[in-house]
Amino acid sequence: METPVPIAVMESAVSGGARVPPRLAPTPEGDRPACALARKLDGFAPLTEQDRTALVDLIGHVRPVERHAVLVEQDSVPDHALIVFAGFASRYKRRVSGRRQIVAYLVPGDLCDRGALHGHPLHHTLETLTPCHIAKVPRAAYLDLLGRHPRIALALQRARFVEEATAREWVVNLGMRSGVERMAHLLCELMERLGSIGQVTDGQYDLPLTQLDLADTLGLSSVHVNRVLQVLRRDGLISLQGRCLHILAPRRLRQLAEFEVAYLKAGYL
Amino acid sequence: METPVPIAVMESAVSGGARVPPRLAPTPEGDRPACALARKLDGFAPLTEQDRTALVDLIGHVRPVERHAVLVEQDSVPDHALIVFAGFASRYKRRVSGRRQIVAYLVPGDLCDRGALHGHPLHHTLETLTPCHIAKVPRAAYLDLLGRHPRIALALQRARFVEEATAREWVVNLGMRSGVERMAHLLCELMERLGSIGQVTDGQYDLPLTQLDLADTLGLSSVHVNRVLQVLRRDGLISLQGRCLHILAPRRLRQLAEFEVAYLKAGYL
C-alpha cells in the first residue's frame, strides 16, 4: 500500500490476476472510458469531459491493497472516501460466534463515502475480498470534487439510491428464495453490475470469490453453496471453472431467480 | 380517506384500535410532543418551536387509511411524500408465486419521500398493515418545508441513514440468525423504534401484526413463527396476548438476538 499505480496497468493487473489465465477479453471495444468509476457514473448521469478528467485525477490517491485487508473497522468514523478501482471488497458484520454476514459487495466503480461526508460511524466492517486497487480520498478533496462537478454529485446520489435498492433486494433474496434461487439472483446481479463497467464479455466474467465468501453472502453453508453450484451446472445454466464464470443460459437463470434488473438502474427524472 | 382528523383523536383512535382494549397507558408523561414525527426527528436533531409547529401543521394533510390499502404501487413514481402518523405500514415485494417479503416497516414517525423528491420509481409496494393515519404531502409543500426548516432536513437525512442501516441489519438477520433469534431481534428493534416515539411503557407495546405478517418479514412460514413465539414465551422472554406484547426479560432477549442498538441512533457530527 505504498506507491500510486498507473491506472491502465492497474485494472488488468488485479482483475486478470493470479490463479487463472485471463481468458476474458480485456478490452471490449475501443470507446471504454478511462476507469470503472467514470463508466459507472456516466451511466447514471451523462458526464462532461471535465468530469471524466476529474475522476481520472483520483488515480493519484490509488494504492494497491492486499486480500482480506480491513479498510474500515466497525464503529469507526473514517475521514476518507474509499473508491474501489479494481478487485472486490465487502461490507460485513460478524457475530460473536465468529460467523460473518456480508451485506454488500463493492465492485470496481463502487465507493464508500458515508463516513467521510457525514461523520457517522459505520456499523459494519469494510474489507477486501480480493487484492484491490483502492483510492483513499480525503474528505476535503472529495467534497471539493462534488462541489466543482454537480453532474458527478448527481450521479453519486443516484448510485446511492441503487445501493439502497440493492440492500432491499438482498433482503428479498435471503427472505424468500431457496439456495439455488439465491445464487442465481446473485450471479444475475453481478452480471449486471460488472457489465455496466465493461467487465462482462459474452456472458462471461471473472468471479474472484470463494465458495465461503458466497456462503457468507447468501446465508448458506459453504457446503450447500457447493451443492447449489452443482445444480446450476447440471442444469446447464452456468459453467464455473476456477474464477471464470460463464452464464450459459441468461434467460433461464433470470427466470429462475425472478431477477428484475430495474433496481440497478437509476430512474430518469 | 376523506376528511382530516385532529391529531389527538388520531393517535389513540388507531393505535388503541379494534381487536383488543387499549391496555397500554395511552399517555406516558405530560411532556410528550404533539406527534410521533416531531418526537422522532427531535431525537435526530434538536428542533425549534417553529420546526415543531411546521410539523404539526402537516396534520392538514392527514387522512385515515384502512388496513391493507396500497399506498404506492410497485414501479410507480408518487408525487407526494407519505408520512405515517399512526398505525403500521410496510414496504414489500411479491413473487410470482404470490409470496411476499416485507423489506421494511413504517411505524408512526416514519415516512417515504423518495418518489416525491427525486422522481425515481419505487421497486416495491407500500401498503398498510393496520388501519393508519397517513399524511400525503404534495411534493412542492414538502420541498418548501425542507427549505424553510434546515434542522428538519438534517434530521430527515439522519433518519435516512438509520433506514439504510436498518435494511442492512435485516440482511444480517435473515442471513445468519435462526428463527428464534430473528424474532427476538425484530422485537428488540421495534421496542427501540416505538420507544423513541413514546409508544413503549414499562417494556410493553402494541404489536398489531399478524403471525403471517411476521412470517413474511422474517422469511419464515407462519407456522414456524408460531413455534418461535411459543419458545420465547416458554423461556419467559416475552408475553404476547392479542396485540399486547410484553418484553419480560429485555436483557436476555437482546443477548439472544445479539441486538446492538447503535444502528438505530444517528451518530453525532
Add this chain to the structure above:
DNA sequence: CGGTGTCTTGAATCTAGTCAAATGATGTGG
C-alpha cells in the same frame, strides 16, 4: 553470476457422502 524452468510441498479450496436439525406444508380445531 543471474535468469529461467521444473519439482516439491503445504495450504486453501472444492467436491462429495452421511446424518441430524431446522424449517416448510398441510390439515384440524379453537
Add this chain to the structure above:
DNA sequence: CCACATCATTTGACTAGATTCAAGACACCG
C-alpha cells in the same frame, strides 16, 4: 387468526478425499 400435530423437504454439521494454487528449492542455461 391462532394453536398444535404430523410428515416432508431443505439446509446445516461433520468428515474425508481430491484438486488447485503459491512459494520455495534446486538444477540448468545463457
